Amino acid sequence: MTLIGCHHCDAVAKEPWVPDGGSAICRRCGATLFRRHRKTVEVTLALAVAAWILLILANAYPLLIFEIQGQASESTLASGVSALWRQGEYAVSAIVFLTTMLAPACEVLLLLFVLAPLHFRWRNPGGVIAFRWVERVRPWSMMEVFLIGIMVALVKLSEMADIRPGLALWAFLLLIPTLAGALALLDPEIVWRRIEETK
Numbered sequence: 001m002t003l004i005g006c007h008h009c010d011a012v013a014k015e016p017w018v019p020d021g022g023s024a025i026c027r028r029c030g031a032t033l034f035r036r037h038r039k040t041v042e043v044t045l046a047l048a049v050a051a052w053i054l055l056i057l058a059n060a061y062p063l064l065i066f067e068i069q070g071q072a073s074e075s076t077l078a079s080g081v082s083a084l085w086r087q088g089e090y091a092v093s094a095i096v097f098l099t100t101m102l103a104p105a106c107e108v109l110l111l112l113f114v115l116a117p118l119h120f121r122w123r124n125p126g127g128v129i130a131f132r133w134v135e136r137v138r139p140w141s142m143m144e145v146f147l148i149g150i151m152v153a154l155v156k157l158s159e160m161a162d163i164r165p166g167l168a169l170w171a172f173l174l175l176i177p178t179l180a181g182a183l184a185l186l187d188p189e190i191v192w193r194r195i196e197e198t199k
């Protein structure tokens, strides 16, 4: 049994069972306690597909383009990680790899792996374990921290060289709200319910 509190009048009640598309209303003051969005699986799946495309762009294209004395060079996420490793910055290199490449990719793949079978009503024996991992991987995905670092470097280095943002930087800028939105709109209760139904 789970207890929930009303944000308006502080009344405490047992969390009621609410059908998909319905909402729970406070018995005392009539405020909405929570909603069960009927389309949560479809909306999050669409955002997860968009996030996957952005993730590929963010990894495949240059993040920054430098131009020093007429010579242009490009830096991708992977080349940055390997350059850090070669300079002996093993910990920084590993953290960047984990938080900006591995964790977001795992997060998006797990979402696709859980949500696509639910939408198409396929049997998915791994759905339960995969959905538990969605929550576990989440704290490790920290692309925004990395992006702030890139922005600071961009401003500092712009005095020394001609630096332009590459396609990957724009992809990152879009990827962060897309993935955050997918996770915010995901209603775990409905996902667990639909997993039970398709078992």
Ligand SMILES: [Zn+2]
Binding pocket: 006, 007, 008, 009, 010, 011, 026, 027, 028, 029, 030, 031
């Ligand atoms: Zn209330």
